[in-house]
Amino acid sequence: MTTARRDTYTPETLLSVAVRVFNERGYDGTSMEHLSKAAGISKSSIYHHVAGKEELLRRAVTRALDGLFGILEEEHARVGRAAERLEYVVRRMVEVLLAELPYVTLLLRVRGNTATERWALERRREFDHRVAELLKAAAAEGDVRGDVEVRLATRLVFGMINSIVEWYRPDGRGSSAREVRDAVVRLVFGGLRKEA
């Protein structure tokens, strides 16, 4: 069986097809027609599962956001010196980004044209803010340099991490997920300069 049969579709598989199409065409540029063609099922079959493309978007970005916010609930993100918690969170952010690559990619490309997109942007800002607070605490504890303003540092670190979605391909030919994660942690905390 090479093509999915209508009755083998689950909300889960439909979601993964939708996320792929959203990432390829942009959410705005995707119609129910595109989703129907990509999934190989009729539009009415899609409507059997979801109310429309905005529901698919909401489910997809929820998955990415749950992954990211989940990190902050983990023990190592809650207990210990702020700098160590921050390092843990950065490491886990890269892991979640790579494990949920299409979902996080979609989240990062959200523009804000619909209520769901604006909600997703708001949640992203909230997450950024939580990480910025951790960085501020680490600076207050004297473990992080004080000569780069916290909001600016947060933006630049997120810029480095989020850029991974632009080039990482999980086909095993480039860097592995582990190499990427370790490289980010080393660069974010230690920088390029050789440690004395």
Next chain:
Amino acid sequence: MTTARRDTYTPETLLSVAVRVFNERGYDGTSMEHLSKAAGISKSSIYHHVAGKEELLRRAVTRALDGLFGILEEEHARVGRAAERLEYVVRRMVEVLLAELPYVTLLLRVRGNTATERWALERRREFDHRVAELLKAAAAEGDVRGDVEVRLATRLVFGMINSIVEWYRPDGRGSSAREVRDAVVRLVFGGLRKEA
């Protein structure tokens, strides 16, 4: 006089309008009609200046690329230890990105659907490669950490720098160009950790 008169248009002002519209709507999503409306001149007046929108794209990305490649010709990028040249190049990259913000933004958003876009992507790769070579030389001279693979480090550093176009606003309310530049240089070379 609040609207530009037809005969006050120069290729330069037309280019700056076109770049703004390309960045707002995406290059693919911009028609000559959009450009004509935004510039407040007729399509035939635009054709008086340029052969079409692809020529405007080529001129715009050429401006960004000339700025970036120009850095590599500067004395401090050519003479001295590789790590110092690299630090100079990173600092100047941020300066050029901020000075030519709309042009570099457009360059970074090029997709590769037309010959001009593919040429721009090729030139970008060439620039990335030149910076990667500098990083490799700095590692060989023992001034840069050896535990992050050169290509991966280059990608992550470019990711941090290029992300600036997503949030920097030259309206004087957020961080200044100088603060951004210094923050990038500090984080790229020293990382977040407080130097001992």
